[in-house]
Each structure stands twice: as structure tokens, then as C-alpha cells.
Amino acid sequence: MSDDADDDPAAAWRQWHQHREAAVSAPYGPLALIGTHWLADYPEGRIPAVPGRWRTSGAGVALTAAAEDGISLDGAPFTGDVVLAADETPPSHARVAAGDVRLPVIRREGEWAVRVFDPASDARAAFAGIEATPYDPAFVLPGRFRPYTEDRTVQVENADGRTRGLGLGGELSFGFAGAEHRLQAAVDEEDGSLWAVVGDATGGRSSYRFRFLKPGVPAADGSIAVDLNRILLPPCAFADHFVCPFPPPGNTLPFEIAAGERRLKAALATGI
Numbered sequence: 001m002s003d004d005a006d007d008d009p010a011a012a013w014r015q016w017h018q019h020r021e022a023a024v025s026a027p028y029g030p031l032a033l034i035g036t037h038w039l040a041d042y043p044e045g046r047i048p049a050v051p052g053r054w055r056t057s058g059a060g061v062a063l064t065a066a067a068e069d070g071i072s073l074d075g076a077p078f079t080g081d082v083v084l085a086a087d088e089t090p091p092s093h094a095r096v097a098a099g100d101v102r103l104p105v106i107r108r109e110g111e112w113a114v115r116v117f118d119p120a121s122d123a124r125a126a127f128a129g130i131e132a133t134p135y136d137p138a139f140v141l142p143g144r145f146r147p148y149t150e151d152r153t154v155q156v157e158n159a160d161g162r163t164r165g166l167g168l169g170g171e172l173s174f175g176f177a178g179a180e181h182r183l184q185a186a187v188d189e190e191d192g193s194l195w196a197v198v199g200d201a202t203g204g205r206s207s208y209r210f211r212f213l214k215p216g217v218p219a220a221d222g223s224i225a226v227d228l229n230r231i232l233l234p235p236c237a238f239a240d241h242f243v244c245p246f247p248p249p250g251n252t253l254p255f256e257i258a259a260g261e262r263r264l265k266a267a268l269a270t271g272i
Contacts, residue, residue, distance in 0.1 A: 013135035027119035028092040030238035035116040143174035143226035159236040199252035231260030
């Protein structure tokens with residue numbers, strides 16, 4: 001980051017916004033996702049338009065590939081049988097590919113699926129940017145995180161219409177417009193950073209129906225800056241095939257978060 005951005009929060013926000021647009025429009029970013037196929041829906045192992053045969057096994061996902069499938073595994077042409085664990089790396093580094101298409105394996109609550117990332121996706125070609133509100137220091141709020149004595153899981157509807165468990169590690173509180181507000185937040189197991197699924201009065205109107213807040217890692221005393229200028233669109237705002245949780249009970253705020261990422265910019269029509 002430049003010295004100007006270090007000294008100027010608005011400049012730092014602009015760099016953050018530019019990085020976000022570059023990340024989501026990358027060849028294997030969220031705009032490239034064209035399918036999430038749950039293997040339970042394909043008991044014969046054949047997924048339309050996805051090469052190979054995919055079946056669940058006790059240890060993961062069993063893939064059978066013939067030469068005509070054109071599949072590569074770990075960067076080399078592959079035929080035969082292999083059992084795959086869930087991919088823990090970004091889609092660009094998925095173990096299985098078919099040409100430029102990446103085929104990462106995922107697992108959610110014991111269910112296995114194959115995702116299809118295609119850099120030639122229509123959504124990526126049509127991307128015109130993310131509509132975001134310019135930086136406003138009034139949306140940088142002092143907050144405090146209070147962890148629960150034990151982790152909690154609540155059942156919430158997901159963007160694909162299924163209900164799944166959402167793990168929650170504590171409560172994030174902050175003041176805005178003279179009132180105190182609380183959000184149930186998850187805690188990343190690896191680095192201790194927080195994230196919350198948030199609704200607000202702009203949802204479905206001037207912003208996407210819900211957004212993600214990722215304020216970082218709280219200090220030892222629980223204090224943390226809640227910068228609503230960096231509230232994010234969830235992955236399902238970029239592709240319908242993501243599994244995004246809706247806000248849990250209590251996480252829809254009664255005021256407008258007129259800040260941060262709001263929605264995708266509309267692509268300009270071309271031609272006559």
C-alpha cells in the first residue's frame with residue numbers, strides 16, 4: 001500500500017475497492033462459478049456437462065476418468081480412479097481440471113459437491129464493477145467483541161433454499177446514531193478474525209439483500225473497529241451457485257448501512 005493510503009483512510013478504501021473488483025473478476029474468482037452439483041442428486045455419478053464420473057465414498061469423492069473426458073489431476077493428464085478430499089485451496093489451484101475449467105470438490109455438513117469454475121462464464125464477461133459508496137468516516141465505529149462461553153450453531157436458510165447450521169462464536173456490539181446494536185458473529189478458527197452476515201434497511205432496495213462484515217481480529221480486551229465502509233457483497237451476489245447463509249436472528253439492523261459495497265453495477269447494453 002502506498003504512503004498516501006497509509007495516511008489517508010479514503011485513499012486506503014479506494015485501494016481496497018480496486019483490489020476487491022480485481023479479485024472477484026479474476027479468471028477463477030466468484031464470477032467464474034457456473035455450477036455447484038451435489039452428488040446426492042446424481043446417484044449414477046454422471047453430472048450433465050461435467051466430464052468424468054463422480055460418486056461419494058467413505059473417504060471423500062471417487063472420480064473415474066477416461067481419456068475422452070480430458071481431465072487432468074494435479075496438472076497432469078489423468079485416467080483411472082482416484083478418491084478426492086475437499087479442496088482447501090482457491091479454485092485456481094483445484095486438483096481437478098478439464099482444460100481451462102476447474103472442478104474443486106467441496107463438503108458442507110457431510111454432503112459432497114463438485115463446483116465448476118469457468119473463466120469464460122457469462123457473468124465474468126458482463127462484469128461492469130461493484131457499486132460502492134465512497135468512504136465516510138462516520139461509518140467507522142468503535143466496537144467490542146464478547147465471545148460466548150461455548151460456540152453456538154443456529155439453523156439458517158441459505159441462498160440455495162436449503163437450511164444449514166451457522167457456527168457463531170460471540171457477539172459484536174457497537175453504537176450508531178445514539179443506539180447500541182449487536183450482531184452475532186463467527187470466529188475464524190485459523191486466525192481469530194470475525195465475520196457476520198448482516199441485513200439492514202437498504203437490503204433488497206439500494207443494496208443487495210444482505211452483506212458480509214469482516215472487521216478483523218479483536219484486541220485482547222475485545223475492542224475492535226467496525227468499519228462499515230468495508231461491508232462486502234456475499235459470494236452469491238456474483239453467482240447463484242454459491243451457498244451463502246442468510247442473516248441469523250437479530251442480525252438485521254434497523255438502520256440504513258449507506259456504505260460499502262452495495263450491488264453489482266449494471267452492464268451497459270451494446271449494439272443497435
